[in-house]
Amino acid sequence: MIPRQLFIATGVLLLVAIGMSFYLWRLRSSEIQNQNTPVVTQHVAPPGGSVEQVTVWVAYDGSGTLRTQPVSIPISSGRQRRAVELLRGLVELYTAKNSPHPVKATAEIHDVFLIDPGLAVIDVNSALVDGQVSGVLAEELTICSMVQTLAANIPGLTRVKILVDGKERETLAGHADLSGAYDVGQITELAKQLSSQ
Numbered sequence: 001m002i003p004r005q006l007f008i009a010t011g012v013l014l015l016v017a018i019g020m021s022f023y024l025w026r027l028r029s030s031e032i033q034n035q036n037t038p039v040v041t042q043h044v045a046p047p048g049g050s051v052e053q054v055t056v057w058v059a060y061d062g063s064g065t066l067r068t069q070p071v072s073i074p075i076s077s078g079r080q081r082r083a084v085e086l087l088r089g090l091v092e093l094y095t096a097k098n099s100p101h102p103v104k105a106t107a108e109i110h111d112v113f114l115i116d117p118g119l120a121v122i123d124v125n126s127a128l129v130d131g132q133v134s135g136v137l138a139e140e141l142t143i144c145s146m147v148q149t150l151a152a153n154i155p156g157l158t159r160v161k162i163l164v165d166g167k168e169r170e171t172l173a174g175h176a177d178l179s180g181a182y183d184v185g186q187i188t189e190l191a192k193q194l195s196s197q
Contacts, residue, residue, distance in 0.1 A: 050075040056090045057148040057191060059101035059141035061133065066145055066194040069093070083112040083120060083154050090149050091128065101141060104131030110166070112150070118158035119181065120150055129164050132172055139176035141194070148191040151184045158184050 051072040058069045071093065073085040087109040094103045107128035113121040132142060147160045159181040163169070169178045 054086060054089070054153055056086065056093070057145045057152065057195075058090070058093055059138075059145045061101050061138055061141065064137050064141070064194070066141065066148065066191050068195070079154055080112060080114050083114060083150055084109060086149055086153050087112060087122065087146060090145060101138075101145070102131075102133075103128055103142075107131055114154070114157075118156055118184075119161065120154070120157050120159070121161045121163060122146060122150075123163045123166055126165050129169070129172060136176070139172040140190075142172060143176050143182065144187055144191050144194060147182050147184060147187040151188060160184060160187070 052075050053070050054073055055068045056071050057066050059066055071089040073082075073089045076082045076085060091103070091107055091109055093099060094101050095105050095107055104127045106125070108125050109128075110123040110125055112123070115121060132139060143162065146162070150160060151157050161181040162172075162178050164178070172178055
C-alpha cells in the first residue's frame with residue numbers, strides 16, 4: 001500500500017508538470033507570433049525637428065513614369081548622411097499605403113557610401129529586393145528613381161552601385177542588372193525620357 005503523503009506529493013508534482021507544460025506552450029506560441037510580425041523601422045528627425053525640403057524622383061507603376069515629388073528629410077551637414085536620408089525618404093513613399101510603386105513594408109536603405117571620385121554605393125536590405133515587382137520596366141523604375149534622386153541632390157556623382165545586404169547580386173528581381181555600376185549620365189537621360197511620357 002502507498003503511503004498517503006507519497007500519493008499527495010505525486011499528485012502535486014503531476015499538477016506542477018502539467019502547469020509548466022501549459023506555460024511553456026503559451027510562451028512558445030507567443031514567441032512564434034512575435035517572429036511573424038514584421039518590424040517596420042521609422043526614421044526620426046534629429047532633436048529640434050530641423051528638416052529640409054528636397055526633391056525625389058518617384059516611380060509610378062501604373063503609367064510607367066517617373067515624377068518629382070518634394071519630401072522632408074532631416075537636415076544633415078554631411079554628404080553621406082544626406083544621401084542616406086534622401087533614399088530613406090524615397091523608400092518611405094514606396095512602403096506607404098497606396099504607394100505608386102509598392103514595396104514590402106520592411107524595405108529599407110541600410111547605408112549609402114560615397115566613394116571618391118564620384119562613386120556612390122547603395123546598400124539596401126533584401127526586403128526591398130524581394131518585395132520588388134518583377135519586370136523590366138518596374139525594376140528599371142526602381143533603379144532609376146534611386147539613382148536620379150541621389151544625382152539630383154548630391155553633386156559630383158558619376159556612378160552608382162547597388163548592393164543587397166552588403167553583397168553583390170546579379171539582378172534586382174530577375175531583369176535589372178546589379179552586377180556593375182550605373183552611369184549617372186545615362187540614368188539622367190533615361191529619367192528625362194520616363195518623366196516626359
